[in-house]
Amino acid sequence: MAKGNRLLVYAFLIVSAAITLFPIWWIFATSLETAARAYSFPGALIPQGVFSNYRAAWRLAPWLHFLLNSTGIGIATTVLALFTSLLAAYGIVYLPGRFGKVVLAVILATMMIPFYSILVPDYLIVRDLGWLNTYTAQIVPFAANGFAVFMLVQFMRSLPKELRDAARIDGIGDWGYLWQIVVPNLVPALATVSIYLFLLSWNAFLWPLIVTTGPSVQPIQVGLADFLFTANGTDWTVLSAAAAITTLPVLILYILAQRQIVESVSHTGIKG
Amino acid sequence: MTSKTKARFTASAAGAVVLAAGLAGCGQSTATPPATKSSAPVTITFWNEMTGPYETALAGEIQQFHKAHPNITVKDVVVPNDAALEPKLLSAVVGQNPPTISQMNPPWATGFIETGSLVNLSPLISGSQGFSLSSFYPNMLKPGKWPNGNQYLMPFNLGAAIMYYNKAAFQAAGIAQPPTTWAEFTQDSLKLSGPGKQAFAITLVHTYPWLAFFDQAGGDFVTKSGQPNPQAFAANGPAVKALTLWSNMVKNGSAVLTQGYASQTDFANGTSSILIGTTGFYPYLDQAVANKFPIGEASLPADKVSATSLFGGYLGMFSKATPAQQSAAFAFIKYLTSKQGQLYWMEKSQGYLPVRSDVAQAAQSFLSSHPAQQVSLSVLPNAVAEPKVAWWDEFSHQILLNDITAVLINKETPQAAMHSAYQQAVSLAQKDGTYQ
Numbered sequence: 001m002a003k004g005n006r007l008l009v010y011a012f013l014i015v016s017a018a019i020t021l022f023p024i025w026w027i028f029a030t031s032l033e034t035a036a037r038a039y040s041f042p043g044a045l046i047p048q049g050v051f052s053n054y055r056a057a058w059r060l061a062p063w064l065h066f067l068l069n070s071t072g073i074g075i076a077t078t079v080l081a082l083f084t085s086l087l088a089a090y091g092i093v094y095l096p097g098r099f100g101k102v103v104l105a106v107i108l109a110t111m112m113i114p115f116y117s118i119l120v121p122d123y124l125i126v127r128d129l130g131w132l133n134t135y136t137a138q139i140v141p142f143a144a145n146g147f148a149v150f151m152l153v154q155f156m157r158s159l160p161k162e163l164r165d166a167a168r169i170d171g172i173g174d175w176g177y178l179w180q181i182v183v184p185n186l187v188p189a190l191a192t193v194s195i196y197l198f199l200l201s202w203n204a205f206l207w208p209l210i211v212t213t214g215p216s217v218q219p220i221q222v223g224l225a226d227f228l229f230t231a232n233g234t235d236w237t238v239l240s241a242a243a244a245i246t247t248l249p250v251l252i253l254y255i256l257a258q259r260q261i262v263e264s265v266s267h268t269g270i271k272g
Numbered sequence: 273m274t275s276k277t278k279a280r281f282t283a284s285a286a287g288a289v290v291l292a293a294g295l296a297g298c299g300q301s302t303a304t305p306p307a308t309k310s311s312a313p314v315t316i317t318f319w320n321e322m323t324g325p326y327e328t329a330l331a332g333e334i335q336q337f338h339k340a341h342p343n344i345t346v347k348d349v350v351v352p353n354d355a356a357l358e359p360k361l362l363s364a365v366v367g368q369n370p371p372t373i374s375q376m377n378p379p380w381a382t383g384f385i386e387t388g389s390l391v392n393l394s395p396l397i398s399g400s401q402g403f404s405l406s407s408f409y410p411n412m413l414k415p416g417k418w419p420n421g422n423q424y425l426m427p428f429n430l431g432a433a434i435m436y437y438n439k440a441a442f443q444a445a446g447i448a449q450p451p452t453t454w455a456e457f458t459q460d461s462l463k464l465s466g467p468g469k470q471a472f473a474i475t476l477v478h479t480y481p482w483l484a485f486f487d488q489a490g491g492d493f494v495t496k497s498g499q500p501n502p503q504a505f506a507a508n509g510p511a512v513k514a515l516t517l518w519s520n521m522v523k524n525g526s527a528v529l530t531q532g533y534a535s536q537t538d539f540a541n542g543t544s545s546i547l548i549g550t551t552g553f554y555p556y557l558d559q560a561v562a563n564k565f566p567i568g569e570a571s572l573p574a575d576k577v578s579a580t581s582l583f584g585g586y587l588g589m590f591s592k593a594t595p596a597q598q599s600a601a602f603a604f605i606k607y608l609t610s611k612q613g614q615l616y617w618m619e620k621s622q623g624y625l626p627v628r629s630d631v632a633q634a635a636q637s638f639l640s641s642h643p644a645q646q647v648s649l650s651v652l653p654n655a656v657a658e659p660k661v662a663w664w665d666e667f668s669h670q671i672l673l674n675d676i677t678a679v680l681i682n683k684e685t686p687q688a689a690m691h692s693a694y695q696q697a698v699s700l701a702q703k704d705g706t707y708q
Binding site: 034036040123124127132204209214222 | 317319322347348351352353356359360362363364366367368369532533536538540541549550552553555556557559560561562563564623654
């Protein structure tokens with residue numbers, strides 16, 4: 001690449017990074033501001049070291065508990081949905097019969113049903129099962145996911161047919177082929193689907209709000225909403241501190257797993 | 273949840289409430305209150321949307337109540353806002369699993385009353401453990417009372433729209449007093465505006481700031497039969513008049529439409545100098561403005577009549593609760609709306625007004641240091657509550673809000689917007705019913 005072009009690329013990347021980081025910086029800066037300075041510009045961008053906002057935010061809600069709830073629910077949902085999606089996708093792609101496409105179409109059709117129209121029936125089922133105000137109510141209804149099945153079907157179809165023939169010659173059955181051949185070959189794809197499923201669970205708001213009644217089992221989104229939607233105004237400094245507290249673990253996780261996340265996304269781009 | 277999705281869900285869930293109540297065989301016309309009174313331990317659940325500073329104040333109220341009623345435990349369940357509380361409540365009622373009591377907007381109650389899900393409080397209020405309603409502000413009680421004369425809801429957290437202004441900016445512009453008429457309001461706003469400054473920062477999270485102007489123009493959106501009132505929407509009617517006032521101010525640069533509560537940010541950093549909101553704004557404004565300039569409070573400028581709008585929530589009790597829970601819940605409602613409970617609520621929440629007139633007399637020292645509450649109390653006699661007809665909530669939160677916004681961003685004329693709003697109100701009334 002010519003030197004001039006490289007400079008342009010770097011300039012573009014620096015500007016993009018600055019645009020991306022600016023709101024995050026603003027949140028952290030506001031979280032360390034006095035309330036009066038938070039409303040001034042550019043004063044609000046220069047942190048003042050008001051750590052009392054963090055103490056106030058920390059006292060307002062059991063953030064750690066909310067975070068652990070979200071993490072636990074997210075991991076359980078992801079593992080279960082990944083398992084069911086793998087089995088469903090395998091059945092659609094590899095099992096004999098002409099109904100694979102029909103089954104996939106039916107699964108995809110479930111994605112067209114607006115969530116709001118099944119909210120009440122789902123609530124009634126969860127109530128009858130005695131799952132109200134439990135983690136189970138937030139995990140089991142999402143243990144199967146149509147989009148995850150669709151994605152895995154696409155990935156599985158990209159595997160060469162010869163692999164299966166070779167496995168058959170070696171006497172490997174469907175169960176063995178799935179776990180010994182398909183899964184190891186789909187690791188990047190599984191990572192992508194896992195991230196999708198985890199984020200879906202992490203960002204869930206309405207369903208957990210409806211089926212839970214207390215912070216003991218509620219996720220972070222419901223906990224944060226108390227601060228985002230106050231009736232008459234917003235305490236920006238404490239809200240920013242609360243946002244920083246809840247963002248920090250995710251940010252650390254992203255930094256630690258950055259390589260895998262980027263790899264999985266780029267793999268999706270190539271194969272998808 | 274967006275207002276559109278909320279409205280879509282509300283419509284389907286409201287239908288489900290009626291269906292489920294019928295299937296469950298609890299569709300009597302009015303739920304009968306309990307007659308038992310027991311001192312055995314009882315737990316009641318109270319769903320509300322008292323977040324932030326109000327959550328702390330309510331926790332204090334509950335603590336006070338527990339001291340006086342050691343056998344009753346109130347389980348406080350806080351939900352972020354009414355857009356979240358409404359679907360949660362509807363799902364719970366459909367699922368025959370409602371809380372003992374809940375905060376709610378009167379239009380939600382219409383469906384609950386029709387299905388017998390809500391307890392008629394009148395026999396309890398007039399019973400041996402009841403209380404007098406004579407001290408309550410009649411305009412606050414009215415939305416909780418249905419045409420059959422039954423009081424289903426009791427007022428709890430209410431505020432009235434007032435005007436906040438930047439005293440230093442007013443002084444610098446040579447304005448001695450806050451405006452008292454629409455003409456003065458427009459003239460003063462022009463004087464206070466200039467490059468980068470628009471005097472009036474419009475808050476449109478809810479419609480109540482605009483409804484105050486509509487009320488002043490003599491408007492009433494609902495006829496006695498519960499139908500949309502065509503005169504209110506007419507080209508020369510009060511809605512168009514109030515919309516024209518605001519839209520002209522936006523066009524001439526003396527007003528600006530803001531998102532969320534960004535109007536408070538504009539006010540605090542001095543780019544605007546007039547805000548319209550309830551007493552609930554004060555703690556946030558006080559904190560944001562700090563000592564940058566003195567904040568003034570005044571009643572809203574008047575037009576045809578001197579009026580303001582009431583905004584807030586009511587308390588309702590569900591018939592699914594056991595008789596012991598209903599007795600305990602009534603004791604809790606009685607405490608929350610008592611003189612003692614309301615005094616505590618006003619002083620600690622610092623955002624809502626008392627729902628009874630005898631509190632003001634007992635709160636003289638508090639009011640002398642809290643001018644926002646003082647001004648709000650002075651305008652209460654002229655405060656107009658929102659209609660409680662079933663179609664109002666969706667109309668107000670979605671259609672009216674969108675139409676006001678469309679006019680303020682110059683996408684529609686006030687006349688066209690109100691014509692369209694009327695058509696939609698008529699459709700909504702056909703869909704949701706006019707029961708009130």
